[in-house]
Amino acid sequence: MLCLFVGPSGSGKSTIIRLLFRFYDVETGSIVIDGQNIKTVTQESLRRAIGVVPQDTVLFNNTIKYNIKYGRLSATDADVIQAAKSANIHERILTFPDGYESVVSISGFCI
Structure with missing residues (x-):
């Protein structure tokens, strides 16, 4: 439906x-x-x-990995990487100093 x-x-x-x-x-x-x-x-x-495609992007003040896993907290690291690859953002994440452990914060982390 x-x-x-x-x-x-x-x-x-x-x-x-x-x-x-x-x-x-x-x-x-x-x-x-x-x-x-x-x-x-x-x-x-x-x-x-339930799937939702919001108009505004919401990110939590946590790691990139956490933000990706939020849709399914039981996701494995392999699942997170596959989701990032599917969204065509994996290679970009790898360029960040802490990769998937980089913290997204209100202070201005941009992807």
């Missing part, structure tokens, strides 16, 4: 995504997908089943 959320700024698109990924849980009511309340499944399985 493919769902697109479109609308003007402030219409709730980001809030819907945050709720679907269970960044926070609803206090009243429920969110149901295919008849199943998302509170009854693990965050890991829920996040594994």
Whole structure:
């Protein structure tokens, strides 16, 4: 199933995504997908089943490896390298002083 959320700024698109990924849980009511309340499944399985292509890139103040693994925290180093190769960024990452252990921070690390 493919769902697109479109609308003007402030219409709730980001809030819907945050709720679907269970960044926070609803206090009243429920969110149901295919008849199943998302509170009854693990965050890991829920996040594994949903793909998001955000308009703005979000990076965590952590290593490049961590940022790549965030989509699947159980990913191996080989998985991380394969993902970087698929995104055509692996060779560039290898040029950084600490490679995949280079820290991405608000202070201005640019890829």
